[in-house]
């Protein structure tokens with residue numbers, strides 16, 4: 001489904017600020033895989049997501065989606081196969097437009113946009129039933145401007161918009177990090193429901209280790225631009241936070257930088 | 265009264281230009297300065313073709329296409345040439361100055377740079393309509409009615425205002441429809457959140473180019489109509505057009521609001537007419553001269569931009585004072601002012 005081959009990315013190459021953000025990343029996802037990604041700040045998690053979405057191009061290596069080499073495909077073309085939710089609740093929706101208009105934009109993701117009305121009767125019914133799955137009563141606020149929604153509501157809407165066209169790959173980059181705990185839990189629950197409903201192939205970055213253990217069938221840990229640990233489908237169910245900490249020490253020969261973020 | 269009637273007619277034509285400015289400044293969030301040039305391009309193209317004997321309708325259509333191309337080039341400069349939006353527009357505006365002289369030069373043999381083309385004894389869209397309208401005799405009926413009601417000076421015809429009204433209303437409805445189509449939604453989202461619309465597989469570069477093209481097509485249409493209305497095209501007629509467009513948008517939005525697209529496009533059209541009326545009144549003031557109009561326009565825009573801020577601040581102050589008063593009355597100690605919770 002998704003294949004990353006020897007991806008390398010260096011920022012500011014040849015300057016004193018040189019930074020190896022990704023160092024020979026190899027990753028394979030089978031259809032329906034749900035991989036959670038943990039790692040300290042600056043480990044390269046977001047950079048890896050940006051390589052997959054096409055927001056950044058690798059210096060070296062290739063990205064394959066559905067056996068198509070998309071390495072040189074611009075972001076907007078890859079978006080046909082990729083759904084994304086960003087960390088910033090403001091980033092995934094158009095605030096000056098209404099809920100139904102935002103959904104209409106998401107709806108046209110994998111079609112050619114034409115001169116048809118973005119929102120017609122049939123689509124509005126579909127949007128309404130889709131919104132009901134969020135249990136936020138948004139189905140009764142179709143013509144409200146998205147800028148009026150709370151961060152949690154916007155993130156739930158972003159999640160729906162990213163998933164309801166059933167993308168080949170779903171990328172979630174700390175999409176609950178900007179929310180308070182109860183709303184974060186709600187979005188986590190929704191993520192689980194929406195991903196499971198369509199069996200979406202998903203990559204989710206999180207700083208919350210518990211969340212990383214609870215969700216998904218696989219887990220990877222990144223550090224300094226490398227994938228240092230891969231937990232397979234059969235090992236993941238029994239895994240605990242202390243297990244992860246010991247693994248890290250074992251691999252890196254140093255204590256895990258137990259900053260706030262890592263323990264969530 | 266008569267002067268006011270003329271300014272309404274003109275205002276309705278300028279409303280088309282204002283809708284173009286609305287499309288770039290507000291919808292696309294792209295401050296496009298091409299307008300000063302593309303307005304003249306529209307006027308020059310239409311005037312040149314009419315003088316060369318083309319049907320005014322075809323001449324007007326050609327003007328629209330010329331404006332569309334000009335806007336697309338500004339879009340290309342910005343998206344492909346990575347030139348900042350303001351500079352892209354300014355570059356195109358300057359380039360169009362020379363091009364417009366050339367376009368008008370086509371009316372004369374060996375005339376490379378002609379800065380004025382009169383349309384004195386030629387057909388225009390308006391004379392064409394007048395031929396038909398005049399035969400209906402409606403003008404006399406209305407004028408007689410007005411005279412009976414005691415109105416002294418009556419316009420010679422109501423045909424012109426009717427044509428421009430029909431054209432502008434049609435364009436307003438097309439704009440309303442377009443901004444709700446899939447492409448229209450994508451253009452609006454491009455102005456609202458580029459990152460988001462890109463993640464939904466829209467080519468923002470192409471949408472910006474299209475938006476700028478459509479905007480300048482409208483501006484050029486307004487130019488072509490103004491040229492036929494005032495029976496000349498002049499290289500100077502576009503100076504300050506962008507500020508006039510902006511003034512119309514801001515005045516309209518301030519008075520009529522921006523709740524929905526349909527409402528906003530109406531506000532823009534009405535704003536353009538109101539602007540023309542203010543302009544006409546300002547000209548009546550003895551110590552003001554036509555040359556002062558640009559200064560007055562700039563002043564109107566500054567006012568329209570600053571006054572709402574002051575009003576908002578005043579309202580906020582009043583609200584706070586009221587809340588404090590209520591609190592004091594209830595003898596509840598005021599809690600520490602909290603930062604707005606973005607998730608609330």
Ligand SMILES: Nc1ncnc2c1ncn2[C@@H]1O[C@H](COP(=O)(O)OP(=O)(O)OP(=O)(O)O)[C@@H](O)[C@H]1O
Pocket residue numbers: 011012019020021039040041042043044045046047048
């Ligand atoms: N556009 C850029 N230019 C220069 N350096 C960058 C750029 N983007 C990221 N980096 C650097 O690359 C490294 C990896 O960044 P990245 O954002 O991928 O980390 P991350 O794992 O997502 O961290 P966090 O948990 O803080 O989000 C960091 O050191 C960062 O400073």
Ligand SMILES: [Mg+2]
Pocket residue numbers: 045046047173
């Ligand atoms: Mg990150």
